[in-house]
Amino acid sequence: MKTLSAMAWLWLGRELDAWADMGKPANFWWRDDDVTGPGGALDRLVGLSYHWDTPLALAVIPSRLEPELVDFLRDRTLIAVLQHGYAHENHAAPGQRKLELGGTRASAQSIADLERGYRILEQQFADRFKPVLVPPWNRIDSQIVSCLSEIGFTGISTMKVRRNAYPAPGLLQVNTHLDPVNWRHLGGFIGIYPAIAILIQHLQARRTGYRDIEEPTGILTHHLVQNDAVWRFLEDLLQFLSNHPAVNWLDAATIWK
Ligand SMILES: [Zn+2]
Numbered sequence: 001m002k003t004l005s006a007m008a009w010l011w012l013g014r015e016l017d018a019w020a021d022m023g024k025p026a027n028f029w030w031r032d033d034d035v036t037g038p039g040g041a042l043d044r045l046v047g048l049s050y051h052w053d054t055p056l057a058l059a060v061i062p063s064r065l066e067p068e069l070v071d072f073l074r075d076r077t078l079i080a081v082l083q084h085g086y087a088h089e090n091h092a093a094p095g096q097r098k099l100e101l102g103g104t105r106a107s108a109q110s111i112a113d114l115e116r117g118y119r120i121l122e123q124q125f126a127d128r129f130k131p132v133l134v135p136p137w138n139r140i141d142s143q144i145v146s147c148l149s150e151i152g153f154t155g156i157s158t159m160k161v162r163r164n165a166y167p168a169p170g171l172l173q174v175n176t177h178l179d180p181v182n183w184r185h186l187g188g189f190i191g192i193y194p195a196i197a198i199l200i201q202h203l204q205a206r207r208t209g210y211r212d213i214e215e216p217t218g219i220l221t222h223h224l225v226q227n228d229a230v231w232r233f234l235e236d237l238l239q240f241l242s243n244h245p246a247v248n249w250l251d252a253a254t255i256w257k
Contacts, residue, residue, distance in 0.1 A: 008196035009240060015200050016246045019207060025248035026203060027216035028241060029255060031157060031176050032223055033059045033084055033134060037066025044231070045223040049078055052238040055251030059084035059134035059157075062117030070124050080252035081129045082157065083121055085136040086113035102141025110144050115151050122152075130252040132157055145171070155256040159220065161202070161211050174255050176218030177202045180230050187222075189229035195237075216250050 002010070019026040032045060035058040049056040057080045060069070064087065073079050091103040091110075101110045114133065121129040132155035133140075133148055139158070148156065149170045162173045180195045182188040189195075205211035221234060241247045 005192040020246040038072040063087040086117040099139040176220035
């Protein structure tokens with residue numbers, strides 16, 4: 001008898017077969033959050049991206065940027081840089097869930113922070129920086145969203161199926177859908193079956209028209225906190241997806257043209 005995990009991989013393969021039968025590419029993309037500088041874990045992550053020729057978008061925290069990251073990424077052209085808030089500081093009001101962009105901080109201050117962060121990344125990474133905001137904790141006050149285009153942002157990325165491809169004029173939203181980390185046990189793994197079930201559910205909802213088919217399925221990683229079980233799953237997933245002909249990886253430059 002096959003284990004539940006083995007069945008899950010099989011079902012994922014069948015779902016991707018259905019995309020192949022339909023003649024449509026199953027588009028995926030990959031985002032990693034909380035990036036500040038190079039190190040062993042980032043080496044490992046970027047190594048995986050190159051091994052499987054899979055584009056990777058790093059959400060970098062501007063105020064904590066270590067200059068060595070600029071050199072590290074210089075020739076690694078598979079890797080794009082997105083903006084992860086400004087300082088990844090919590091400004092939530094009492095009783096509110098963690099957020100940097102909103103809460104007790106006035107919108108004008110948040111916008112000034114974002115602008116400062118934008119200039120840092122633009123100056124350091126030139127066109128490797130894609131003007132896409134990844135709000136820390138995947139949360140942002142809606143008032144701020146409507147001001148992002150004025151700063152220069154052309155995209156935003158949070159978590160779960162987007163409600164609207166354009167939450168503000170000129171601002172394309174493409175989210176991530178699978179976060180394999182179990183945040184109740186910091187850095188732990190949610191498990192193979194639950195992780196693959198999330199992927200299948202999203203792919204199936206897109207394929208059958210229940211959800212927006214145009215939003216690529218996004219994988220979210222956190223290289224600094226994820227444990228070995230998450231790393232192993234990520235390695236297996238990249239291998240599995242890379243070997244299926246229906247899978248098409250999109251880079252940030254293609255998503256946010
Ligand atoms: Zn974060």
